[in-house]
Amino acid sequence: MAVVKTVCTYCGTGCEIAATVENNTILAIEGDQDGEVSRGKLCVKGRYGFDFVASPARVKRPRIKKLFIAHNRSQMPEILQKRLFLLSEIDNDFFECDLDIALDIAAWKTEDILQRYGSGSFGFIGGARGNCESAYIFQKFAREIIGTPNVDNCARVCHAPSLAGLSRTIGLGAATNPFSDIYEAELIVVIGSNTTEAHPIVGLKILEAAKNGCKLAVIDTRRIMLGKNADLEILIGFDSNLKTLNYIAKYIVENRLYNQQFLSERTENYERYFQQITDDHNAIDDNLAKLLNSLAELIAAKKTLFCWGLGVTEHIDGSDCVSAISNIALLTGNVGKIGAGLMPLRGQNNVQGACDMGVLPYYETGYKQPKTVGLMTPQMITAAQNGTIKAIFNMGEDIVHTHSNQTKIAAAVDQLEFLCVNDLFMSQTAQKADIVFGVASAYEKSGIYINAERRLHIAAPLIRSELLDDWQIFAALSKRLNKPISLNNYEEIWREIQAKAPQMFGSKPYADMQNRQWSSDHSFAARLHTESFATPSGKATLFFAPSRACAECAENTFQLTTGRALEIYNNGAQTNESARLTRKISEDAVLIAPNDAAKLDLNRRYALISRYGSSSPLALKSSPNIAVGTLFCTFHFARSRINRLFGDECDSQTMTPNFKSIRVQLEPR
Ligand code: SF4
Numbered sequence: 001m002a003v004v005k006t007v008c009t010y011c012g013t014g015c016e017i018a019a020t021v022e023n024n025t026i027l028a029i030e031g032d033q034d035g036e037v038s039r040g041k042l043c044v045k046g047r048y049g050f051d052f053v054a055s056p057a058r059v060k061r062p063r064i065k066k067l068f069i070a071h072n073r074s075q076m077p078e079i080l081q082k083r084l085f086l087l088s089e090i091d092n093d094f095f096e097c098d099l100d101i102a103l104d105i106a107a108w109k110t111e112d113i114l115q116r117y118g119s120g121s122f123g124f125i126g127g128a129r130g131n132c133e134s135a136y137i138f139q140k141f142a143r144e145i146i147g148t149p150n151v152d153n154c155a156r157v158c159h160a161p162s163l164a165g166l167s168r169t170i171g172l173g174a175a176t177n178p179f180s181d182i183y184e185a186e187l188i189v190v191i192g193s194n195t196t197e198a199h200p201i202v203g204l205k206i207l208e209a210a211k212n213g214c215k216l217a218v219i220d221t222r223r224i225m226l227g228k229n230a231d232l233e234i235l236i237g238f239d240s241n242l243k244t245l246n247y248i249a250k251y252i253v254e255n256r257l258y259n260q261q262f263l264s265e266r267t268e269n270y271e272r273y274f275q276q277i278t279d280d281h282n283a284i285d286d287n288l289a290k291l292l293n294s295l296a297e298l299i300a301a302k303k304t305l306f307c308w309g310l311g312v313t314e315h316i317d318g319s320d321c322v323s324a325i326s327n328i329a330l331l332t333g334n335v336g337k338i339g340a341g342l343m344p345l346r347g348q349n350n351v352q353g354a355c356d357m358g359v360l361p362y363y364e365t366g367y368k369q370p371k372t373v374g375l376m377t378p379q380m381i382t383a384a385q386n387g388t389i390k391a392i393f394n395m396g397e398d399i400v401h402t403h404s405n406q407t408k409i410a411a412a413v414d415q416l417e418f419l420c421v422n423d424l425f426m427s428q429t430a431q432k433a434d435i436v437f438g439v440a441s442a443y444e445k446s447g448i449y450i451n452a453e454r455r456l457h458i459a460a461p462l463i464r465s466e467l468l469d470d471w472q473i474f475a476a477l478s479k480r481l482n483k484p485i486s487l488n489n490y491e492e493i494w495r496e497i498q499a500k501a502p503q504m505f506g507s508k509p510y511a512d513m514q515n516r517q518w519s520s521d522h523s524f525a526a527r528l529h530t531e532s533f534a535t536p537s538g539k540a541t542l543f544f545a546p547s548r549a550c551a552e553c554a555e556n557t558f559q560l561t562t563g564r565a566l567e568i569y570n571n572g573a574q575t576n577e578s579a580r581l582t583r584k585i586s587e588d589a590v591l592i593a594p595n596d597a598a599k600l601d602l603n604r605r606y607a608l609i610s611r612y613g614s615s616s617p618l619a620l621k622s623s624p625n626i627a628v629g630t631l632f633c634t635f636h637f638a639r640s641r642i643n644r645l646f647g648d649e650c651d652s653q654t655m656t657p658n659f660k661s662i663r664v665q666l667e668p669r
Pocket of ligand 1: 009041044045202
């Protein structure tokens with residue numbers, strides 16, 4: 001029996017874990033008492049959600065779609081055709097085979113599409129469950145081997161607006177402070193984040209801080225656990241984030257609560273912003289205004305940490321709202337200080353790392369501008385529908401389940417000549433793939449992961465696996481395409497990453513990366529922007545965007561928002577294969593206000609109908625936490641078809657879908 005330490009595979013909190021392992025089997029996982037983040041604590045996913053590793057549903061050998069072989073057999077070179085007898089039937093749709101022949105077929109098809117349509121016909125969509133090394137090689141394969149700028153990652157459906165909204169104010173789209181500053185703050189403002197469910201250990205830290213005297217303010221559309229423990233619980237209407245944030249900023253300006261010295265020394269356009277925010281029209285209900293006035297006064301008086309989640313970003317004005325939060329922090333001098341700063345609570349375990357590595361169409365590794373800006377995922381989907389994108393390489397991102405406008409995505413993917421997927425399981429997207437490469441899970445490999453506070457963790461494999469890491473699949477393909485990626489292990493890849501982004505990752509040896517928090521000025525600092533901002537002038541810019549009209553519910557319709565449950569993670573790729581977790585929750589349910597529930601038959605199932613589509617029939621549950629006229633639903637189970645309800649409405653800067661607000665009707669089924 002051995003204890004092996006590594007990092008949790010689920011959310012961007014990045015808790016350190018200590019696993020008990022025997023005979024190549026994980027027996028138990030505890031929080032690592034020495035972990036900088038977890039301090040021995042884990043949520044239910046981290047503690048119990050490891051049995052997916054041994055699930056019989058894992059893709060252990062590559063799979064190739066029978067229809068793909070039928071359509072392509074005659075065009076393959078004779079030598080490849082002769083080896084097709086090596087494919088063996090696994091089910092109605094797929095053959096399975098050895099890695100070697102799957103790689104040869106994938107390389108042949110890639111070359112075929114390159115020759116017929118060129119490099120611009122390729123799209124690369126990455127997930128953020130993999131390590132930095134895989135993310136780096138994925139974008140390198142796309143840009144250098146295939147020659148396409150069309151590279152994106154799953155930040156597109158979560159925190160791309162945080163990157164955009166912060167970049168245009170303080171020059172860098174990353175959390176400014178470490179999680180430990182939660183205990184240093186005098187006030188924590190949580191906006192659009194059900195932190196105790198989505199980032200449970202961060203939620204726990206916030207509750208601990210509040211118990212120890214830190215003031216807590218929570219802004220949300222529904223009652224959440226943090227709100228119930230807050231000094232100020234501020235319930236707002238749907239689509240009113242920007243209006244609320246601008247109101248706070250306006251109150252601060254009009255009542256001269258701003259930090260003049262900070263504005264003069266650290267920002268460059270505050271007078272213009274003062275004029276714009278003063279002119280902003282903000283009709284706010286009297287009771288809400290009183291709460292917001294109190295909050296503005298508290299923010300001006302106290303060291304304040306601002307935390308937000310997808311309740312801010314997944315709106316049509318997500319980037320503007322992030323800038324609006326940043327504006328309030330700048331007005332009150334709450335950036336670049338111990339216990340004061342901006343903390344986007346980023347989603348998956350390595351979504352920060354995937355962005356840092358340049359798995360984005362508008363940034364290369366280390367946030368360098370690329371020569372050519374590529375397509376974002378929704379643009380790739382539209383291009384696939386139009387026939388200009390012919391092939392997509394997908395690394396662990398279940399676009400068919402987790403992106404909006406599912407019907408369109410499914411149809412677009414069906415039109416591709418070639419869809420190649422790396423994943424642990426046959427996700428909705430893998431089921432549509434022509435070739436699926438099963439890859440090692442986070443608990444079976446090494447690599448660096450970067451959490452939401454920019455902290456690097458070097459993972460250790462808990463158990464051995466024959467399966468390759470994602471980067472090894474792309475390195476093997478590059479050799480077959482006669483443009484070999486000559487990086488042979490994690491350390492060699494990391495050295496190249498360091499050479500591309502020395503300002504972030506320095507040049508120290510690989511092992512020295514453990515627990516460091518990257519900065520943008522060669523310093524590996526826990527806090528950013530203490531002296532100057534990451535802008536060309538070193539000064540921050542206040543960015544004004546006007547408030548917009550808010551959603552109003554028509555008769556017999558509800559405003560729906562979606563979110564997570566504690567036990568399941570995203571599309572359930574791993575958690576749905578964990579018997580311990582699915583025992584606690586095994587289907588999505590719709591929460592409805594008691595007054596609305598009283599008018600319905602809760603023994604029946606209801607389909608949600610929006611102007612874009614219909615969900616599967618779902619159970620309704622009455623909840624006192626939901627406001628009249630609104631609904632809340634999780635999106636974890638593909639069979640619920642929740643994301644069919646959402647269309648192409650998105651944040652105007654980043655095309656992040658408007659997952660947090662859609663008008664629906666309930667139809668009994
Ligand atoms: Fe894992 Fe996140 Fe839970 Fe920590 S809070 S144990 S990182 S899922």
